[in-house]
Amino acid sequence: MEKTRPSPRRDESLSRERIVDAAIALLDAGGADGLTFRALAERLATGAGAIYYHVANKSDLLTAACDSVIAHTLAECAVDGSPAAQIRDIALGLFDAIDAHAWVGSALAGAPGELPGVRILERIGRQVDALGVPHGGQWAAVCALVNYIMGVAGQNAANSQIARTHAYDRASLLDAMATRWSQLDAQQFSFTRSVADQLRDHDDRADYLTGLDLILQGMETLYAHPGQKD
Amino acid sequence: MEKTRPSPRRDESLSRERIVDAAIALLDAGGADGLTFRALAERLATGAGAIYYHVANKSDLLTAACDSVIAHTLAECAVDGSPAAQIRDIALGLFDAIDAHAWVGSALAGAPGELPGVRILERIGRQVDALGVPHGGQWAAVCALVNYIMGVAGQNAANSQIARTHAYDRASLLDAMATRWSQLDAQQFSFTRSVADQLRDHDDRADYLTGLDLILQGMETLYAHPGQKD
DNA sequence: GTTGTTGTGGAACGTTGTTCCATGCGTATT
DNA sequence: AATACGCATGGAACAACGTTCCACAACAAC
Structure with a gap:
């Protein structure tokens, strides 16, 4: 039985939601390393112990923050x-969401099977099903798409992590790498x-889409389905 | 000018190679969290400071360990x-390498553009080129393949990380997730x-191969090339 | 033997996630 | 209205980490 919250002591009392929002703000501002229980406590004007009453641990908090972003992102996709x-x-x-909040990439990669990943799955x-892929191949097809997306997400996360710690911008980072x-x-590489x-x-976004189309094309060819075209 | 190493004081003296080997042993035994400068110092019967003389920092060491595994793995692939x-x-x-050394997955994901990743690229x-993909499409095609591989690697790494911290085996982990x-x-999911x-x-390896074939099939279809079949 | 350089070992620092507990506030009970 | 109870809070304390620093040992050159 759900008990109705017995009216918090203040309107600005601590809550899981307020904590997650503050965590997102810290992550956006300081990257994956920006989230600290001490910084979080300061921002919420409380102590570290109080936060643990609403959140199991840092991993739980990170997953919750990630889920918030993913849920909002998916809610705005075309249906x-x-x-x-x-x-x-x-x-x-x-x-675009991972590009804007690079920490989501590593959070997503670090919490397999959790809610945010499941939302994507x-x-x-559903669309793979609608595409006409036979039931037997759906799991593999969806995994392929999700794994590809996660791979790109991880790379983006790592890149902007490096850019942040070295205080580079994207251009000089790529230039240094090139x-x-x-x-x-010359021979070995x-x-x-x-x-x-x-x-x-190069255009990250364009290359990303190209790779996606490669997989979609493969699905279309291998699981030949009746008619429906893009 | 390269100076010849002035004959180390002992044969069991510290060296980057010996450190990397010890790091790999620790990582294999204790996962990504198993690598600690203190544990490493103990295993090498020295102090933490001595290690820093041969290795820039933990990230450098992790990348070197990763590169060692990747290089050995690629050396054994068919040519x-x-x-x-x-x-x-x-x-x-x-x-298989990442399955045996799960930490390689996260190490690889955390060091984009570094030597281990470049070896894979x-x-x-080379094979994408040999496949007949036109030069203009090679970068995107290779990225697609590498991103897919990295995505799977990341998932595997995260899964075995969870399995280790929760002291689960793979079967009970998957069972719990299922x-x-x-x-x-029922409606939302x-x-x-x-x-x-x-x-x-399910069979991770088989699904992995299926996804890979999806991409390869897409490449074959989109970059229609003369004849050569698998 | 003396000097100088290349390596070494371990103490110390700052920061982190997490635990623990004394205390405050709100609600229910009498 | 006074009391008692429990949810929630804030901050001190702990263990572990990466990293820095420096006194010093081992060897090479002279």
Whole structure:
């Protein structure tokens, strides 16, 4: 039986929601390392112990913050259009959300099977079903899409983590990486050197979409389905 | 000018290689949290300060340990067969390596653009080129493959991290997750519930390969190339 | 033997997540 | 109205971590 909250002592009393909101603010401002129980306590004008009454531990808090962002992101994705178009819309929405809140990437990667990840699985799974993929192949197909998205998310998270700790911007980070790549051994790393230049001014978002389309195309080809096109 | 090492004081003196090997042993035994400068110092019968003379910091050490595993793994992959077959071989080799040393997954994800990641990029890039993908599409294609592999790696790392801290084995972990999924709201999470059962006894490796083939198939379809089949 | 450099070991510092507990406030009971 | 109870709070304390620092040992060169 749910007991109605016995009217908090103040209107500004502590609550899981207020804690999660403050955590998101700290994470957005300081990256994954910006979330600290001490900073959180200060921002909420309380002690560290009080927070633990509403939140199990840091991992729990991080997952809750992540879930808040994911839920809001998915709520704003289109619910019409062809299945493939919806998948692209969801994937792009997630990309932009993770780009804006890089910590979401690592939080998502660190909490497999938890609510935020499940939300993504659900939304993509429905569209894969609508796409006509046979039941036997749905699990593998959805996993492929989700794993790809998570992989990109992880890379983005790591990149902006590095950018933050080194106080670089994205451009100089990529430039430094491209320079390092082009100094590699010519024989041992011929391919890497050949793409080092493209690294400098490539479009993350566009490449992301291209990769997504590769998977979607593979699904369409392998699970040949009746007619419906993008 | 390279100065020849002035003959170390002992044969069992400290060296970067010995440190990295000890780090790998600790990581294999205790997961990503098992690597500690104190534990490392104890195992090497020295102090923490001495280690810092050979290694810049923990991140540097972790990347070096990761690179050692990746380099050895890639060295054992087949160098014959069709490009697609070689890509599968490389991807499977990486999967097994990360399965055996789960910490490699997170180390790889946390060091984008560093040597271990570049090794993977290079090996896959060459095969994508051999596959007949036009130069303009190679970067995106390779990124798609690598991102997918990294996504799976991250998930595996997170899963075995959880399994370790909760002292679960893989089976009970998946079982607990499946149970949690099947208790979700029937309307809001219909797809997730429909695949919850498949979660219990699915084959990670097989699903991984299926996803990989999805991408390879997409590449074959989109970048239609002359003849060569798997 | 003396000097100088290359490595070494361990103490110390600042920061973190987490635990613990004395205390305050609100509600219910008498 | 006074008391008692329990939810919720704030902050002190603890163990562990990465990292820095420095006194000093081992070897090489002279």
